[in-house]
Amino acid sequence: MTLKRFIPLIILTLYAVTAAAQSQLTFSCQEWDFGTIREADGPVSHTFTGENTGDRPLVILDVVTSCGCTVPDFSKRPILPGQKADIGVRFDPANRPGSFSKELTVYSTERKKIGVLRIRGTVLPRERSVEERYPLDAGGGIRLNTGLCAFAYVQQGRRVESTVGIVNTTQKSLSLELIPEEQSGLLTTEAPQQLAPGQEAEIVFSYYIPPTEPRYGTLRDVLGIRIDGSTSRIPLVVHGIGVDPMRTPAGGGTGPRAQLDRNTLKFDVVRRGGGPVRRTVTLSNEGDAPLRVRCVESEKGFTWQLRPGTTLPPGESLATEVHFDPARADYGVQVGHLMLITDDPVRPMRKLRVTAIIEE
Missing domain, CATH: 2.60.40.10 (Immunoglobulins)
Incomplete structure (x- = not known):
């Protein structure tokens, strides 16, 4: 220099x-x-x-x-x-x-x-009031700490359990009955049949997917609450996502790894009378073992053409189509989510956000 x-x-x-x-x-x-x-x-x-x-x-x-x-x-x-x-x-x-x-x-x-x-x-912490600890008023003197019991992954062959807190705020005993409204067939429920005055208790929910009868994707159960013979306006909703057992791959490998080339798919402006439209999404296997598609869920008129049972070898990619029929949708902005379940042992679930603007 x-x-x-x-x-x-x-x-x-x-x-x-x-x-x-x-x-x-x-x-x-x-x-x-x-x-x-x-x-x-x-x-x-x-x-x-x-x-x-x-x-x-x-x-x-x-x-x-x-x-x-x-x-x-x-x-x-x-x-x-x-x-x-x-x-x-x-x-x-x-x-x-x-x-x-x-x-x-x-x-x-x-x-x-x-x-x-x-x-x-x-x-x-300060002492919480009953209303703070049980913010959801189910009616009839019964309060809940939540109306939603959300499980994350429910693995085949492994029981998962969660609870919803319940309290009787009245000065009399109340009978309690849970009435199934939507059933997955995999939910077990334990709940008290009678609640004494001021009694606090738990409703126990558990999911179990038998390994001999695998179930993939959304699990959803809805239960009505009957209090002293009267049905509450508040239902209990329980849901989870059925996946394979999340095991560590043998031999020090990575196992299958699912990867989408985008998280959001935009159809932009679509004419309602113009007929169905399609867009492409690429699924890749970035792992060292074959990737298997277990479940594909669609909603709001968006349909993913990817099919369960599709197998993708290590290092390969597959271009798949998402179809949308605007004639079946309302005018304005439409937003939906498509869900993909694979046997990826780390992230078995992938969600794809899809949007479209429907015009005349």
């Missing part, structure tokens, strides 16, 4: 070092421990004090927090060299029981990070 080119580089380096030295906000304490606080006592606050240790005025542009429960308070007035400035922080423990650790990042008007502050502590 010539001297003529080297001198400007030295000048730029010195300028950068000088500028950095001129933008310093030094905190004597960068972390504050609130210790143990009670949720019932409400928000707590602390003030951090920083000093401008540079040789020119400094302005705090912003203080960014890692959570909406943490609110900073600061001034944008210039801080002269040697002067101090306060940054307040307010933490709201509402609905945040347990340990917490929140970070605050301080930026100057030069858009440089000039400080990182942290608060931490432990929140003791």
